[in-house]
């Protein structure tokens with residue numbers, strides 16, 4: 001189990017990690033995700049020991065390891081560039097850490113072959129990294145990590161150098177490996193699809209702080225704030241400025257752009273009056289009959305994917321994406337009546353805090 | 362290849378022919394001096410003008426090594442330039458690495474400042490340089506003489522700053538270091554830190570990181586830096602001329618120069634043989650380093 005307790009990092013006067021608390025349980029696949037520059041790599045390198053920790057505690061398996069040198073932490077890391085040594089064969093690359101420890105060559109060979117078996121690298125052991133494909137290099141880099149039998153494996157954007165087909169394949173492969181090795185993994189990416197598909201736990205980072213941590217579906221359905229709500233999910237959640245007025249004791253009335261008007265159930269009267277932001281995912285908007293519509297808007301873009309179609313409606317500065325099953329006959333310029341699934345609506349305060357989650361009524 | 366109309370391909374053929382013809386002319390023009398050297402050095406009666414030898418002989422080469430001090434000159438040149446090259450490779454490897462990785466504010470000013478050493482003609486600085494080295498040399502002599510007495514001169518032949526190997530080696534290395542530092546700094550800039558960090562995570566000590574990771578990765582760059590240092594120092598004539606006076610310390614270019622200056626008749630056979638011997642190490646060095654050069658200048662390390 002790895003635990004970060006109020007961890008901070010400064011570059012000069014600039015604070016890039018601003019008090020992070022994260023726990024990753026044994027055997028868990030945790031994904032740190034966030035936009036570029038939010039501090040994911042820095043946080044990962046602090047765990048690895050490649051960057052110092054300015055304050056807070058880093059605890060691995062009950063032991064504070066802030067000041068333990070990188071190679072004594074029992075942590076392995078797979079680098080984004082793979083960092084395979086071009087002058088060594090695949091076998092030498094995988095066995096490098098053992099040869100540094102002066103393990104007997106026979107024993108190194110045995111362990112390398114064991115690892116190569118797991119990673120299906122047997123035929124490639126005598127090649128140089130230069131003669132491997134991207135996916136194969138990736139596997140060698142993983143082999144170099146797992147031969148150390150680490151209690152924690154770190155990945156920094158390991159799939160970003162691969163083309164999209166290979167990326168899908170490696171995602172599955174990484175999950176298989178994770179199951180087989182029952183290893184604890186911390187995985188950094190800026191791609192929320194990678195995070196959603198692989199993670200047991202997602203940690204969303206924003207400007208050096210944890211925006212929210214939890215299982216993927218919890219973050220998807222019950223985001224803590226507008227940042228997480230819009231970051232998780234593709235296409236993004238629609239956010240619309242609205243004005244709320246109380247309507248009796250059990251509901252509020254929302255008025256928004258494009259003549260939007262709808263009523264939300266609010267049994268415990270938790271929603272304040274005034275301006276707020278309505279969050280609704282594309283799949284929770286429906287094209288309906290005109291008399292059932294909450295609002296109507298002009299279609300700007302139609303994206304047909306076959307099994308589903310995305311309509312972008314409204315103006316350029318306030319686009320709204322609507323997901324429709326199957327194909328549609330709409331064309332750009334058509335006016336469509338739309339309704340939101342009121343049970344699936346999120347309400348955020350003007351500064352982005354969650355006021356009401358979906359299905360929370 | 363795409364189908365081109367016959368007229369166009371004929372045009373291209375003619376253009377290619379012209380290009381090859383002019384390139385051949387240029388290469389012949391460039392090669393003639395070397396050709397002349399080679400032929401004349403085996404000519405029993407070599408002349409100033411290119412001619413086919415009437416008698417082929419090794420006598421010229423034999424004379425270089427028997428009548429003249431050719432072997433000594435060759436050794437001196439190889440030793441001095443070789444030592445300077447090794448020194449440059451070590452210093453530019455370490456220094457280039459440091460300059461590439463540091464974030465110090467003086468990094469760029471420093472890099473441009475050292476280029477000045479290279480840009481300023483050494484001829485212009487030869488007087489202060491000589492003065493400086495002479496002072497050092499006198500100090501060293503004053504220090505050594507009480508200890509070693511009569512043997513001092515023999516020691517100073519190796520460690521002296523004037524008329525000694527050490528001084529010339531240091532000065533030659535200094536002249537070559539700026540460019541080599543630039544080459545190595547640029548080379549290390551293109552070498553991701555990930556390599557070292559991966560080795561660090563694998564538990565490699567500083568020495569192991571240098572020996573097993575950095576040096577093998579930097580080999581192409583080091584070869585380039587060493588090659589430039591060797592070729593440039595090998596061709597240097599002025600510094601040995603000024604700094605060396607003892608006959609037993611003379612280098613090849615100096616021997617060549619003095620043989621040319623002899624008052625009696627000029628011995629073209631001897632001169633060309635000497636010149637050819639002088640050429641060989643440069644060509645060999647280029648042959649060795651070519652493999653690495655191609656790598657260095659075609660985008661750093663692959664893999």
Ligand SMILES: Nc1ncnc2c1ncn2[C@@H]1O[C@H](COP(=O)(O)OP(=O)(O)OP(=O)(O)O)[C@@H](O)[C@H]1O
Pocket residue numbers: 011016034035036037038039040041042043190
């Ligand atoms: N050595 C450094 N000196 C100063 N600032 C740095 C240094 N390294 C990183 N930073 C800053 O720290 C912040 C976090 O950087 P980090 O590399 O962790 O981002 P990231 O989330 O990994 O981004 P990306 O997705 O682009 O890799 C950035 O704003 C970056 O500019």
Ligand SMILES: [Mg+2]
Pocket residue numbers: 040041042
């Ligand atoms: Mg990063």
